[in-house]
Each structure stands twice: as structure tokens, then as C-alpha cells.
Amino acid sequence: MSAPTRRAFLGGVGMTVAAAVAMTLAPGAGSRPLPWTAPAVPAALAGMYPQGDWHVDDICGHLPRYAHPIPYMHDTSAPDLAALAAPVDRQFLS
Amino acid sequence: MAVDFRGHPLFPPGFNSPTRFDADVYDCEVWGQIPTDIRGTFYRMQCDFDYRPPKNEWMTGFNGDGHISRFRFHDGSVDFKGRFVRTARLMAERQERKRLFGVYRNPYTDDPSVAHINRSAANTHTYWHGGKLFVLKEDSLPYYVDPHTLETLGDWNFHGKYTAQTMSAHPKIDPMTGEMIAYGYEAKGILTKDIAVYTINHSGRVTKEVWLQSPYLGIIHDIAITQKHVIIPVIARTSSLERLKSGEPMWEWDGSLPTMVGILPRDGEAKDVRWFKGPSRNTLHFLNATDRGNTVTMELPTSSGERDASQIRRWTFDLNSKSDAFQEEVVSTTPGFLPRMDDRYLSLDYRYAYISSRVPAAAADPKAPPAQVVQRLDVKTGDIKQCAIDGKVALQESCFVPRANSKNEGDGYVMTIASNFDTMSSDMIITDAQHLEDGVIATVKLPFRLRSGTHTNWYPQSVLPPIKDELS
Numbered sequence: 001m002s003a004p005t006r007r008a009f010l011g012g013v014g015m016t017v018a019a020a021v022a023m024t025l026a027p028g029a030g031s032r033p034l035p036w037t038a039p040a041v042p043a044a045l046a047g048m049y050p051q052g053d054w055h056v057d058d059i060c061g062h063l064p065r066y067a068h069p070i071p072y073m074h075d076t077s078a079p080d081l082a083a084l085a086a087p088v089d090r091q092f093l094s
Numbered sequence: 095m096a097v098d099f100r101g102h103p104l105f106p107p108g109f110n111s112p113t114r115f116d117a118d119v120y121d122c123e124v125w126g127q128i129p130t131d132i133r134g135t136f137y138r139m140q141c142d143f144d145y146r147p148p149k150n151e152w153m154t155g156f157n158g159d160g161h162i163s164r165f166r167f168h169d170g171s172v173d174f175k176g177r178f179v180r181t182a183r184l185m186a187e188r189q190e191r192k193r194l195f196g197v198y199r200n201p202y203t204d205d206p207s208v209a210h211i212n213r214s215a216a217n218t219h220t221y222w223h224g225g226k227l228f229v230l231k232e233d234s235l236p237y238y239v240d241p242h243t244l245e246t247l248g249d250w251n252f253h254g255k256y257t258a259q260t261m262s263a264h265p266k267i268d269p270m271t272g273e274m275i276a277y278g279y280e281a282k283g284i285l286t287k288d289i290a291v292y293t294i295n296h297s298g299r300v301t302k303e304v305w306l307q308s309p310y311l312g313i314i315h316d317i318a319i320t321q322k323h324v325i326i327p328v329i330a331r332t333s334s335l336e337r338l339k340s341g342e343p344m345w346e347w348d349g350s351l352p353t354m355v356g357i358l359p360r361d362g363e364a365k366d367v368r369w370f371k372g373p374s375r376n377t378l379h380f381l382n383a384t385d386r387g388n389t390v391t392m393e394l395p396t397s398s399g400e401r402d403a404s405q406i407r408r409w410t411f412d413l414n415s416k417s418d419a420f421q422e423e424v425v426s427t428t429p430g431f432l433p434r435m436d437d438r439y440l441s442l443d444y445r446y447a448y449i450s451s452r453v454p455a456a457a458a459d460p461k462a463p464p465a466q467v468v469q470r471l472d473v474k475t476g477d478i479k480q481c482a483i484d485g486k487v488a489l490q491e492s493c494f495v496p497r498a499n500s501k502n503e504g505d506g507y508v509m510t511i512a513s514n515f516d517t518m519s520s521d522m523i524i525t526d527a528q529h530l531e532d533g534v535i536a537t538v539k540l541p542f543r544l545r546s547g548t549h550t551n552w553y554p555q556s557v558l559p560p561i562k563d564e565l566s
Contacts, residue, residue, distance in 0.1 A: 032423070034419065
């Protein structure tokens with residue numbers, strides 16, 4: 001099969017969008033032809049952090065993303081150093 | 095000039111700061127009991143950085159230097175080793191003590207002095223095949239390393255018979271024949287639409303080579319195989335000479351491009367490939383594919399647009415149909431970013447996927463981080479069993495480890511690296527694949543962090559060379 005050009009593809013996309021049908025994204029709904037317009041994300045999933053937003057880091061399972069800090073890892077309360085230190089080390093705590 | 099990562103947008107302080115060291119931990123600390131029938135080696139890759147990349151580097155870290163981890167299991171104990179892959183690129187930069195290579199897969203941003211040096215960062219995946227442990231990066235030929243010492247041994251072109259310039263990081267090993275189905279895209283050079291598909295027998299000899307033309311220049315990060323076919327999806331992440339000359343990393347999303355899926359008979363030639371077409375779908379990794387009569391089905395995580403939620407879906411290709419459309423259904427709404435399976439069933443009828451996934455936290459706080467779970471998804475029913483991992487953690491790719499002497503699908507363990515943000519160190523989590531709800535069996539504690547990884551693989555000691563360096 002000869003390779004179509006990008007122009008031909010885009011033309012095909014435009015023709016088919018007009019005939020697009022919505023697809024219900026429910027497990028077990030059965031298979032159907034891919035709609036040319038992306039189906040809406042179910043409301044229950046929209047903006048849900050656990051789903052990520054399919055950034056390329058999500059695709060590769062990276063959490064947090066490479067370029068993101070870790071906002072939830074630091075305990076900002078003052079630690080009780082005396083409780084954490086071994087008895088022999090307490091003399092060094094000011 | 096000394097190395098200084100401060101202020102680079104890719105390196106906010108935290109878990110993914112560059113680590114930059116090789117490491118050995120003999121007899122790792124283990125919490126719990128590692129089953130003694132786990133005998134072999136778990137390999138994983140991560141991208142690390144020896145030198146500061148350009149400021150407009152692709153914000154993914156995928157242009158970092160390859161760093162391979164080896165967890166070797168024996169009689170309930172684990173020995174860890176981590177090594178940078180000594181690529182030509184890394185060695186050239188160490189020689190000059192500065193970054194010489196530019197942004198992700200863009201040679202126009204390289205220092206002219208490295209024009210003839212292999213650009214591979216060898217940072218994506220490992221495969222043991224034909225007596226070699228390959229370390230792969232899709233823009234180049236593979237490197238190979240010693241499976242025990244992790245010493246870098248060189249790059250490899252399969253006795254000169256692999257003539258493409260690239261080999262993807264996701265070849266597939268046929269469990270029935272031991273053949274590796276490998277491929278390269280941009281196979282005649284950067285931005286070319288050439289795809290080369292190779293069959294490499296169990297002893298590492300190329301037995302078949304097919305050259306194809308991709309319908310357009312899109313990423314072909316992964317493929318799937320069945321017993322009869324190779325499935326080659328082309329995804330709408332594209333590039334251009336203009337983009338590269340402007341100094342940008344290679345890929346940009348173009349949702350106006352279709353998803354094209356080539357179905358190539360494994361015993362066929364280029365003229366036999368059939369291209370199916372659908373709207374753009376964002377995906378990189380594929381779970382498995384199977385022949386069902388004259389249809390081909392493939393399960394994969396995907397989303398409808400670049401930034402839509404991920405789901406595990408099934409694509410069905412009817413080879414009897416005269417239409418070039420294919421069908422889609424949702425198997426599960428679990429994010430399932432990097433699903434893995436019992437690789438002994440690759441290309442065959444199968445049931446289970448193993449997934450490091452995220453579910454909403456039980457806490458009422460909407461800002462609470464998602465709970466991290468190891469899941470087993472039944473792709474036939476959508477049923478999920480899962481094990482929640484305690485603490486402030488993020489899970490990396492899971493890997494299925496078959497129980498010794500068992501041939502039943504799913505009889506074994508799931509191993510996962512957890513980034514532990516409480517301790518800023520990494521744990522290996524081991525669970526029983528058939529009893530995930532029973533919780534973690536054992537945790538291997540590393541006294542340092544492993545950055546977010548790319549991919550993992552497991553090889554039993556029975557297929558690896560004898561261990562000569564027991565105490566190293």
C-alpha cells in the first residue's frame with residue numbers, strides 16, 4: 001500500500017469528523033468504530049489527579065513528574081529532636 | 095566550569111534531582127520474607143544526569159544518561175548494583191567535564207565536536223536475548239552490558255546484519271520460539287519515515303528484515319506481536335526539520351494527525367502490510383495482542399486526546415474487512431499507565447495485566463496525593479484485585495516474576511520500585527500476584543533514592559550466565 005501524504009490524511013480527518021458519533025466510555029459497552037472526535041472524559045474522571053492528564057510523564061508512570069517538586073513530602077511541623085535522638089546523642093542537642 | 099543544576103526547570107529540589115553515582119549494596123536490608131523460589135535478577139533503567147542539559151530540554155528527563163539497576167535474588171537475599179551505562183556520549187562529556195549533547199533527539203543543538211559520536215543515552219529498557227543484556231534507546235543501536243557486573247561492553251549491530259540506524263527500546267520476545275521481533279523507526283536517519291522490522295533468532299542471529307514506510311513521521315515507541323502478526327501503531331507525536339532547526343526537542347503533539355496502525359504478517363514482506371486508520375490517540379506502550387481467527391486484538395493504555403484521562407482499551411482489527419477503520423472498547427478506567435503481563439503469554443491468549451496505578455485517596459482532603467496501588471487487571475472481565483502501598487510513595491513500573499517451576503499464567507510475584515517520599519529513599523515492593531489483597535510480602539530497603547525509572551525486566555538465574563562475582 002502506498003504511503004498517503006500528510007495532506008491526504010488531514011483531508012480524510014476533515015471529511016470524517018462530520019460523521020462522527022459520540023462513544024460512551026463504559027467498560028463492557030462493546031467495541032465500535034473509533035469516533036473522529038474525541039469522546040468527552042466522564043465527569044467523574046475530569047480533573048482527577050490520580051488519572052493524571054496523560055502528560056508524557058504519566059504515560060511513563062512518573063509521579064511526580066520529572067519537572068515537578070514534591071509538595072506533599074515535607075513535614076513542616078518542627079520535629080521533636082530530643083525524641084528522635086538516641087540518648088547518647090542528646091548531649092549534642094542545643 | 096563545575097556542575098551546577100540549580101535553577102534548571104527540570105530539576106526542582108526533590109526526588110528527581112540527579113543522583114549521579116554508581117552504587118553497590120551487598121545483602122540489602124529486607125523487611126519481611128522474600129520467598130526462596132525467587133531466584134534471578136530484576137533489572138530496571140532510569141535516566142540520570144551527569145551534566146546540566148540546555149534550558150529548553152524536553153521536560154521529561156528522557157534525555158538523561160542511562161543508569162541501570164540490578165537486584166539479584168538468591169535464597170531470600172538481595173544484592174543491589176547500580177551503574178551508569180558508559181556510553182560514548184557520556185564518556186565524551188566526562189572527558190570535557192561539560193554537557194556536549196543538546197536537547198532530546200536534536201543533533202542541531204549538539205556541540206560540533208560530537209557530530210560523529212553515537213547520541214544514544216542508553217536509558218530506556220533492558221532485554222536479555224541471544225546471550226547479551228541489551229540496554230536500549232530508540233534513537234540508536236543497542237548497547238550491551240555484563241548481566242552481573244553491569245560493565246558496559248559496547249554497542250551491537252547483530253553481526254552486521256541489523257542495518258537500520260535505530261532499534262526501539264521495545265522489541266518483543268516470542269515465548270514460543272525465543273525469537274526477538276525488533277524494529278527501528280527513523281531507521282535511515284533522523285526524520286526519515288523508514289521502519290525496519292527484524293526477526294532475530296534465539297541465538298541472536300538476524301533471520302528476516304523488512305523495510306516499510308511509515309504513513310507519516312510519528313512516534314513509534316512500542317509495537318505488539320501476535321503469533322502471526324506484528325502490530326505497528328504510529329502515534330500523533332510528530333516532528334519536522336523546522337522544529338529541529340529551531341532548537342526544540344524532537345516531539346510535539348499534533349492532534350490533527352490520525353492514529354495509523356500497520357499490521358504486518360510475521361512471514362510477510364513490505365507489500366503485505368495493511369494500514370488501519372483512526373483518530374489521534376495518545377499512547378506509547380502496549381500491553382499485548384492476540385490473533386482471534388482473522389481479527390487481531392490489542393490491549394493498551396490510551397487516551398482520546400493529548401491530556402485526557404488514560405484508560406485500558408482494546409483495539410480490534412478485522413482483517414476480513416475492506417474498511418481501514420478499527421474498533422475500540424474500554425476494558426478498564428484504571429489509569430494503568432505502564433501495564434505489564436506474564437511475558438510467557440506474550441502474543442498468546444492471556445488474562446492478566448499488572449499495573450502500578452493510582453486511585454483517589456481515602457482521605458477527605460481533595461488535595462491529598464492519590465493512593466498508590468499494585469493492581470491485577472483481568473482483561474477479559476475488567477475485574478481488578480489490588481494491594482495498596484502505605485506511606486507517601488509513588489510506584490514505578492511493575493514487573494511480573496513467575497514462580498519457579500510453574501507454567502500457569504499469573505502464578506508468581508509482582509515487583510515494583512516505590513519512591514518513598516517520607517524517607518527520600520527507594521523501596522522494592524514484592525507482592526504475590528495471585529493474592530494482592532493479602533498485602534506486601536517483603537520490602538527491599540535501599541539507603542538512597544532511585545529516580546523515577548523507565549522500564550523493568552526479570553530474568554531467572556537459569557537463563558543468565560553463572561554468577562562469578564558472588565561477593566561483589
